[in-house]
Amino acid sequence: MLMCRELATKASEYLDDRLGAGERLSIKMHLLMCRRCRAFVGQLRNSITLMEAHSSQRLAPAYAERLDHEIQRALANASGDNPG
Amino acid sequence: MSIAVQHQDESQLLHRLQAGHADAFHEAVRTYTPGMLAVARYYTDPSSAEDIVQDSWVSVVDAIRQFEGRASLKTWLHRIVANRAKNLLRKQGREVTMDFADALDPALAARFKPNGRWAVPPRISTVESAEALLENGALSECLDKHLAHLPENQRSALLLYEAHQRRSDEVCNILDVSASNLRVLLHRARQKIFLMVEQFQETGEC
Numbered sequence: 683m684l685m686c687r688e689l690a691t692k693a694s695e696y697l698d699d700r701l702g703a704g705e706r707l708s709i710k711m712h713l714l715m716c717r718r719c720r721a722f723v724g725q726l727r728n729s730i731t732l733m734e735a736h737s738s739q740r741l742a743p744a745y746a747e748r749l750d751h752e753i754q755r756a757l758a759n760a761s762g763d764n765p766g
Numbered sequence: 767m768s769i770a771v772q773h774q775d776e777s778q779l780l781h782r783l784q785a786g787h788a789d790a791f792h793e794a795v796r797t798y799t800p801g802m803l804a805v806a807r808y809y810t811d812p813s814s815a816e817d818i819v820q821d822s823w824v825s826v827v828d829a830i831r832q833f834e835g836r837a838s839l840k841t842w843l844h845r846i847v848a849n850r851a852k853n854l855l856r857k858q859g860r861e862v863t864m865d866f867a868d869a870l871d872p873a874l875a876a877r878f879k880p881n882g883r884w885a886v887p888p889r890i891s892t893v894e895s896a897e898a899l900l901e902n903g904a905l906s907e908c909l910d911k912h913l914a915h916l917p918e919n920q921r922s923a924l925l926l927y928e929a930h931q932r933r934s935d936e937v938c939n940i941l942d943v944s945a946s947n948l949r950v951l952l953h954r955a956r957q958k959i960f961l962m963v964e965q966f967q968e969t970g971e972c
């Protein structure tokens with residue numbers, strides 16, 4: 683019989699559909715009977731969705747401009763090395 | 767956006783980069799730098815990471831002409847950053863160390879009884895949809911804050927996993943981490959966010 687702690691350990695693999703048929707079935711059986719683990723898995727699924735929405739990071743404009751500047755210098759050097 | 771369109775866009779950008787167009791680099795910097803910073807942050811502190819990414823871009827100005835397109839441009843850029851960061855660590859005699867002992871975050875593990883049942887069960891009885899949660903601006907800010915405070919290796923693993931369309935093989939390759947260790951990093955990061963959302967919903971505080 684699968685315990686709640688073990689289910690929590692495997693929940694992430696379960697949500698990514700990376701478990702074998704046997705393990706998947708025993709988790710489904712447990713979830714049918716256990717309201718607490720249902721709440722856990724539901725909220726973990728939400729957490730994953732929330733992080734996806736936030737995983738595109740913003741780039742600090744000042745740093746992007748610093749990179750533009752360094753790249754322009756490197757481009758100028760490169761064209762100086764190989765005229766034409 | 768379909769994958770075919772992405773590929774077309776990337777190959778057009780690549781041609782302009784190889785021709786040395788400044789506007790192409792301007793565009794590429796804005797598209798690819800966040801992912802490159804995530805790679806560098808896996809290995810080092812924020813300010814060194816910015817320097818590593820800057821040096822990488824400067825080297826790309828020359829190296830892009832030899833790029834043959836065997837990997838995607840994004841993967842190629844990420845590998846350049848990873849190699850630079852690893853070389854730097856080696857010179858400084860440092861190594862990335864990680865704790866992969868348990869797939870459960872300690873704060874979550876503490877909520878189970880010795881017999882494996884919940885001692886402190888999840889506190890949310892009605893689970894709101896993620897969409898509803900995202901409409902809460904205060905939660906969004908809280909999420910930003912917690913993502914920023916995740917251990918670097920967990921956050922980088924998470925960001926790169928999404929940036930590479932959940933292709934574990936590419937992420938493992940770039941970060942030099944085994945598939946199972948990558949899974950542990952992802953699980954632990956997700957559990958931390960779970961704990962944060964739970965506390966936020968219960969107390970309304972971050």
Ligand SMILES: [Zn+2]
Nearest residue numbers: 686716718719
């Ligand atoms: Zn349970």
